[in-house]
Every structure is written in C-alpha cells, then in structure tokens.
Amino acid sequence: MVGVSAGGMTLGGMGTVAAEPCIRPPGALLEGDFLATCIRCGRCADACPNRCIVAFTEASGKDLAMRPGRGQLGTPVIFPRKQACMLCNGIPGEHLLCTASCPSGALQATRKDNDSIRAHVKMGTAEVDLNLCYSYNGASCGVCVRACPFEGLALKAGLWEKPMVDASACVGCGLCERACVRYPQAIHIRPRHQATRAETVVPERGQKE
C-alpha cells in the first residue's frame, strides 16, 4: 500500500482531547449542537465553490498545528489561513451553497444576500494583533480592509490604513486573514464558540476616526 498516508483517524472520533476551537461553515449551529447533528457526510465540502470547507482530520489540520478534538473528527471546518469563505460571491444560487446542501440541518439554509448574511452568519470575529500589523507599526498596508466583503462596516480603515474591526458587523469569513501579508498573520478569525471576552478590538493609542 504505497502512499497510503497514515493521516489519521482516531477510531470512533471519540478522542479524549478537548474540542479544538475551529471555524465552522456559515449557518452552523452552536458547536455542541453542531457536533451532535452533523452526520459528517461531506456534502458541504463538495458544494463549496472556493474549496475552503474541508473535513477536520489530523492530516488537514497538521499545517496549522490543529488536531480534531473529541467528536470533531471528519466535521467540516474552515481554515481561513489556507482558504477563506467568499460567501458564494458570484456563484449562481439563492443560498450559500454549503448551507443549502446540508441534509442534517447542522448548517441552516441561509440566503446569500448581504442582509441575510449579516443577520444569520457568524463564523467568528476578526481580531487584529496590534503588535504584528504593519499599519499599526509604522507602515501603511490596508490589504485586509480591501479584502473585506463588508468593507467600511466590518473592517474600517483608519489613519494610515489601520484596520479597525466592528465585531457586530464582522461575519468571520476570514478573507482578511487570508489576505494578510504579514506572517504570522496580524489579523485572524477567533472562532465563534471561543468568544469569551469583548469582541471589538478598539485601537487605543492615538487613534480617532
């Protein structure tokens, strides 16, 4: 069996590792309900036109040092650093394709007009690392702001293109993280179910709109 990767599945997916915070496709139920309802059929991954939805396995998360925890094996996940959700922009169909293809209701069917997306999609929230971001450290960049599908609402450009996140408008698509030219990324998506503290990143020093 040459070439069969050991890219592993812990049998039964009942690993003892605690659940890894990860980004779920749009329209997903809250993590606990999602893990219970999702049948791991992979139809959302088939449907995703941007190939951002992948099955969470040890192989797929290896590059980002992420391992599927308890019950997460084989569930659909988005690694925005590799490929982010483009919210089915420019693709025919009324709904976000992954949500329309889900047979179990783990992804709730969501229409893809801007109002529905902003009302129902919350994959996570963008968070800027002020120590890494070029724009906060003497160079003007602004790549993430231009990548944002809700530019001016979710991600605003301040003086010298400093990105400012409005957590209430951010849907967590991850296009900013995908676009960030800094390595490691200065802007990243905090998964929804990891949100424990105030989500807005408000630049404090010398920053006014």
Place this chain on the structure above:
Amino acid sequence: MRVIKLQIARRLVQMTALALLLAIPAVSRYGNYLAARELDQNIRKWDGTVQGRALKAMDATFRSLPKGEKERAGEKVRDRKAVLSYTQSLRGGPWSVQLAGLSMTDPLAGAESVVAGKKVARVLVISLIVPVLLTLVLGRVFCSWVCPMNLFLEITDRLRGVLKLLELPPLDIKFSRTTKYALLFTGLVLACIFATPVFGYIYPPAIISREAHDLVFGIFDGAEDGHFNAWMSGLTWMSLLILAIALFEVTLSRRWWCRYICPGGALYGLIGVARPARVVLKKEKCTRCAACVVVCPVGLNPMINRMGMDCDNCGLCISHCNDDALAYRLGRAKQRETVAGETSTGRSAS
C-alpha cells in the same frame, strides 16, 4: 430469463452507484476550477494526463446539456453560470447524496443525528423520505442494489470458491444474527449519551464515501502540484479497515459483516420488516436441491420460506433456483400459502 435480467439490472444499478462514487468528487473539483476561473487553464496545462482528460470529458458533458453553451461574438462559449448550477446538483456519496433535485440520506445517519441532536430537522426528514419509503416497500434493498461495500464483498466472496478449489477450505465461523441489532441499539445509545454520531466512523458506505472523495481530491491535488501519478496519496488507513473486513470474510467467516455486524443493514431490515415485496416459495415445485441456500449472501434458507428482516431481496436465490420454485411476491406474509398454487412466476419487485 426475466430473472437473469433482474440480476443484470442489479449489477447495473451497483455499477452506476460505483461510478457516481468517483464522479461526484470529480464534478466537485471541476466546479471548483470553474468557479475560480482556472478550468480552461488546467485543461490546457494537464493535456494528455488522466486528470486533464477527466476535466475535458466533464466539460464536454456539461456543455452539451441544454443551456450549457451560449453565443458570444459569433462564437460558442461555455455558459459559466449554467454549468456551475449543473455541477451543484451532484454531491455526497452513499452516506448522504444529492442527485439533481433529490436529496437522500442513509436512515442510519438520520437516526443517529436525531438521537444525538435530540431534535428533528425538516431538511433531514425530506432527505429521508425516498430511502425510507423504498425500504418500507422493498426491504433491505439498499444493501443488495446500492451499497458499494456489498458489491466489494460479493466480489471477494468469490475468492472463497478459489480457496476451496485449491483445497484450502476457508473457515466459516457463525455469529449470532442479533449481533447487528444489538450493535445498532448500542450505537444509538452511545450517540445519545455522548451527543455525537458514531456510526459514520465505522459504517463501510460512509467510510467508502469519504475515501472515494479523498482519493479523487488527492488525484487532482497531485495534478495541481505537478504530480500526475499520486493515485493513492489521498487515502487514509480507513481503507485498510475495509480490506481487513474483506480478508476476515474470505478466510474466517463468510459475509461476516453483512450477516452479523452491519448496523446500517440492521436498521434497513427493521424498517423493511413488514415489506410487501418478498421472496416466496412454491412448495409443490421445490425439489429441495438447496441451490438457493448455497447462494444466499446473507445465509438464509429460502426453502423453509421464512425470509425475515435479514433478506435483502437481491433475488440471487430466484435466479439460481433450478425448479422455478422461488419468486417475488407483493403482498402480506400470510398470503404465501394461498398463492403457492399459482403457476405464474409473479411480479418482479424491481
């Protein structure tokens, strides 16, 4: 003759399911390239390779569909949006599939999702309608007509005959048939307690569905990186589990998985327990030659006319009967004795 046709039809359906198993992920990749406007570039770049030919063939198919092409500046070009919406109609695998407008999910997936999630989603009910209705009427036919694992095991089952010819008779350890129902019940209880579906990880059609996706995606990913021979690179060790089951069946216990273990088969059997379409015996024609007993994949005895939940209506006993004594019947089990005297060969359940 009619009966031989039935077996040919069964093989055709099995082959179609097998082809779809590989075609669906390929179509998904085709749609990805089209969405990213990389399709024409990839077809050009991969010219002459299997991946390039596959893309070309899919492109030709989709363009030949109505609305697949449109005129632009006197030239026929691909209608990108129409083709993209065509690719959207094929998704998933035997665990849960979307075929054109029809969404179908394995009742086992539905059952554990409901039990683990403690609620019933409307989309799930819709996608269970066709499989459950078919099973209610025809019984466990998913196993014999669609399941790719059954097809694979039917083929490996022939190896037992080869072993016998070589005078190395394989063992045939019998287990209890109720094992699978116990496993089904245990799994559902576990899913309920841990709020996580469990069968998807061990149920062969689900594994094969995932592995087929990994295989095809691996082949295309390899092409993207310039490796055109990465045939097995996408597979995981779950494929070895499938092979291990096959090896166990060949050497130790005939059709072990389907007869004694498979929780999906158990659920299909339970749903189809009162199916009107069954195999029945005409006692006065039967010469007790036992050809049907030898051939039955699930190890039943059609001669004693008790085809319960385990029978998957594959019809092999009917085609191997030398005396025309077995036939499909539509009707309640009780009517068996009254129809036994008829001379007609009955209606086909296909």
